[in-house]
Amino acid sequence: MKFAKNKTTISQVAQVLSQHNNIALFAHTRPDGDTVGATVALRLALQKLGKNVQIFCDGEFSDKLLKFPHTAEIATEFFGKWDLMVAVDCGDLQRLGNFAGFYNQHSNTMTVDHHGGEYYSKHNCVLNYASTCQMVWEVLDALGVELDSTIATYLYMGLCTDTGNFANSNTNEQSFLMAAKMCQLGADIQKVNRVFFKETTYMHTKLYGKIMSRVRRFYDGKLCIVYITQQDLQEFGLDHTASEGIVRFAFDIDTAIVGVSLCEWKPNSFKCSMRGKDFNVRQICQEFGGGGHEVASGCLINGFLEDVIEKIERVVGYTLC
Numbered sequence: 001m002k003f004a005k006n007k008t009t010i011s012q013v014a015q016v017l018s019q020h021n022n023i024a025l026f027a028h029t030r031p032d033g034d035t036v037g038a039t040v041a042l043r044l045a046l047q048k049l050g051k052n053v054q055i056f057c058d059g060e061f062s063d064k065l066l067k068f069p070h071t072a073e074i075a076t077e078f079f080g081k082w083d084l085m086v087a088v089d090c091g092d093l094q095r096l097g098n099f100a101g102f103y104n105q106h107s108n109t110m111t112v113d114h115h116g117g118e119y120y121s122k123h124n125c126v127l128n129y130a131s132t133c134q135m136v137w138e139v140l141d142a143l144g145v146e147l148d149s150t151i152a153t154y155l156y157m158g159l160c161t162d163t164g165n166f167a168n169s170n171t172n173e174q175s176f177l178m179a180a181k182m183c184q185l186g187a188d189i190q191k192v193n194r195v196f197f198k199e200t201t202y203m204h205t206k207l208y209g210k211i212m213s214r215v216r217r218f219y220d221g222k223l224c225i226v227y228i229t230q231q232d233l234q235e236f237g238l239d240h241t242a243s244e245g246i247v248r249f250a251f252d253i254d255t256a257i258v259g260v261s262l263c264e265w266k267p268n269s270f271k272c273s274m275r276g277k278d279f280n281v282r283q284i285c286q287e288f289g290g291g292g293h294e295v296a297s298g299c300l301i302n303g304f305l306e307d308v309i310e311k312i313e314r315v316v317g318y319t320l321c
């Protein structure tokens with residue numbers, strides 16, 4: 001362990017940020033609405049304070065994320081010298097992907113995250129919030145930055161996506177209070193909702209039909225699994241980002257306690273997402289070297305599709321039965 005376990009508060013995060021002028025922000029691999037929303041909002045706000053800020057992300061952006069123009073400003077190659085590095089929405093160092101090395105070598109680092117994983121930075125602000133965007137909102141409040149409709153849109157993006165459009169179990173009074181505030185600031189709520197929760201493409205619709213028709217169930221339907229193979233992706237001309245959100249096709253089945261989606265992103269290598277109803281899926285994903293939240297976690301499992309399904313069936317079965 002490089003750093004002692006020191007807990008950093010929101011106001012200390014604001015203080016550290018205010019003391020530095022060249023700041024590198026890091027979003028996590030397989031970027032989602034929360035990591036992009038939080039880093040972009042933080043960058044735009046810190047730029048208002050005259051700071052030089054760049055966002056780095058080792059990952060590809062989905063078409064949905066790219067419908068929000070500031071996403072394209074996120075660098076995918078590392079450059080520059082930075083006084084401070086901030087990992088945003090990253091539960092562990094591995095979430096930084098190829099940038100983990102640069103980050104870990106730096107002496108002045110700070111985590112702003114809500115996953116409750118390891119402490120890998122000099123300053124660690126890890127809170128049990130529904131989204132990192134909510135933490136960033138409080139940081140910006142502490143900094144006294146005036147928020148505009150663009151910043152509000154990005155903050156709303158993370159709030160909305162990490163709460164599953166205010167439907168997941170992490171949704172609370174604070175989520176709605178923040179939503180009301182973002183609305184007041186002029187956040188484009190309709191666009192966020194349309195892009196993340198309604199819109200799809202013709203090819204995605206065809207792919208979903210195929211996935212849904214072959215969903216597997218185990219243990220009287222308590223475990224349901226959907227999967228996408230490389231062949232499927234080729235057939236519909238899609239990349240692995242097509243797997244985003246498909247876990248709901250398994251998890252939304254009324255009997256399911258655990259829902260799993262598998263996406264073959266490289267031959268015989270599957271990105272796995274798990275959701276649990278009063279069932280700790282983080283523990284299951286940790287068995288496979290992954291992690292996340294108790295109700296939503298992920299991991300990477302190598303092997304042939306049928307072997308991977310069998311492994312999951314076995315590990316989940318230990319806890320389920």
Ligand SMILES: [Mn+2]
Binds near residue numbers: 114
């Ligand atoms: Mn998040």
